[in-house]
Amino acid sequence: MSSGKRQSRNKYVRFTSNVLRSGGIINDALCFLLAYALTVLIYNGWYGYYYDVRLHSSGVIVMAINFFLIRISRDAYSAFRGQGDDLGSGMFLDFIVALMLTGFTILQFGQAPDLTLRFAVLFIVLCFSLLIMSRLLFRRIVWIGMRQGIIGQRVAIYGADRDVTSRLLELLEIERLPHINIIGFADDRRTRVETGMIGRFPFLGGFEELLELARQGMLDQIIVALPLVQQDRLNRIIEELSAGAIDICIMPREFLVLRDRYQVNYIGSLPVLSIWQTPVRDLDGLLKEVQDRLLALIGLIALAPLLLLTAIAIRLESRGPILFRQKRFGFNNLEIEVLKFRSMYVDRQDESGGQRTRKGDPRITRVGRIIRRTSIDELPQLWNVLRGEMSIVGPRPHALAMRVGDAYYHDAVRGYAARHRVKPGITGLAQVRGLRGEIDTIERAKQRVEYDIYYIEHWSPLLDLRIIMETILRLVWDRHAY
Incomplete structure (x- = not known):
């Protein structure tokens, strides 16, 4: 064991991540209950008309039962991890199906004439809204519980070497x-491991140290990451680690090599790794399309005064067009013409995108510095969204000749083309994770692509909402924009 200070054993009741499944079910049950109570309160206070209490309360109960039967039959709560990541088309579709089944039940029993439409609509709106908002609150509660040591999975990594361990830590991050x-990483072959830290994670030791942590109640799970291990050695590792009251799982070599571009699926009962799948498809694709067009239309109308003032300021400061048009890579690597407010002098613009914009760039006008700092120059891309060429949220579109270092982006970063499997966005996950502005190193370029691909593989309406909100907040103090 390293000489660093051991964690003190938690004397209070602790819960591992398995409790989140139950928490997800309780969360949704409370949403239905609260939605009904609010509906009764608002309806009685606002309208005051008579309604059949037994019929409407029974309808709510039937709908809740239908909703939970559908969710549980699909094992939808198993992936409830406190991230709000089950808020894709799955939850939306389950809610709609439960609503339809409840409606058919009421019709079948001939109770439709006695149903108060205002009450029903009010309940549906409140319940669906609570199901969405509660996931944000649920995630916050999980984070607080984790920081307090009440909930959480304390995990140690047993890796082949520092490179493998670093890769796994990167994926988990x-x-x-x-x-x-x-809580740290370990390797019993100490001659191959330099003791010390990997980032903020300490070296814990080998088998004996891991087992000791488990016996003291300070470890819940061990991830074995040995990509090239022989079967005999793996069997010995598992046998020795099984002596502790901990969960043991193995990270296959393919998962480390393929990064997160896979999904575990089943062909019958045979497990397979699906490497590439069409992302944001079917109902997800339709939902994102409607969301993008609606938000773009609202944005253009609400921001019209700002757009007009910006156009006037650009025209007054320097000669030339108000808008700058640049060819960039879009969906499926097809070229699109992206619109921006012009922020540079006309005779100094680079339409190819080969020349990077740097801090204090003399090509940028005074108005240009302001609108680039606040991202106002990106707002004309709302029109690209309305035209169906872009999304509000997605990987940022890159210019055709964009470089990182001395190489083109698509040559410098492996797997770069995968980011074009969805429409490019006005903002994206990489931008709100601190990778906005100049990308002057291969490492930063790789990180940006990593986040882009993660977004594609984990898209949900809630993730889009989070990115939009974080974008607005970060504009106030982002130092990487110029």
Whole structure:
């Protein structure tokens, strides 16, 4: 064991991540209950008309039962991790199906004439809104519980070497799981491991040290990450680690090599790794399309005064067009013409995108510095969204000749083309994770692509909402924009 200070054993009741499944079910049950109570309160206070209490309360109960039967039959709560990541088309579709089944039941029993439409609509709106908002609150509660040591999975990594361990830590960091607490890494072959830290994670030792942590109640799970291990050695590792009251799981070599571009599916009962799947498809695609067009239309109308003032300021400061048009890569690597407010002098613009914009760039006008700092120059892209060429949220579209270092982006970063499997966005996950502005190193370029691909593989309406809100907040103090 390293000489660092051991964690003190938690003397209070602790819960592992398995409790989140039950928490998800309780969360949704409270949403239905609260929605009904609010509906009764608002309806009685606002309208005051008579309604059949037994019929409407029974309808709510039937709908709740239908909703939970559908969710549980699909094992939808197993992935409830406190991230709000089950808020895709699955929850939306389950709610709609439960509503339809409840409606058919009321019709079948001939109770439709006695149903108060205002009451029903009010309940549906409140319940669906609470199901969405409660997931944000649920995630916050999980984070607080984790920080207090009440909930969380304390995990140690047993890796082949520092490179493998670093790779796994990187993947876990991208996942941003609120209930996972990595306490350190270990390797019994100490001659191959330099003791010390990997980032903020300490070296714990080998088998004996891990088992001791488990016996003291300070470890819940061990991830074995040995990509090239022989079967005999793996069997010995598992046998020895099984002596502790802990969960043991194995990270297959393919998961580390393929990063997170896979999904575990089943062909019958045979497990397979699906490497590439069409993202944001079917109902998800339709939902995102409607969401994008609606938000873009609202944005253009609400921001019309700001757009007009910006156009006037640009025209007064320097000669030339108000808008700057640039060819960039879009969906499926097709070229699109992206619109921006012109922020540079006309004779100094670079339409190819080969020349990076740097801090204090003399090509930028005074008005240009302001609108670039606040991202106002990106607002004309709302029109690109309305035209169906872009999304509000997605990987940022890159210019055709954009470079990182001395190489083109698509040559410098492996797997770069995968980010074009969805429409590019006005903002994206990489931008709100601190990778906005100049990308002057291969490492930063790789990180940006990592976040882009993560967004594609984990898209949900809630994730879009989070990115939009974080974008607005970060504009106030983002130092990487110029």
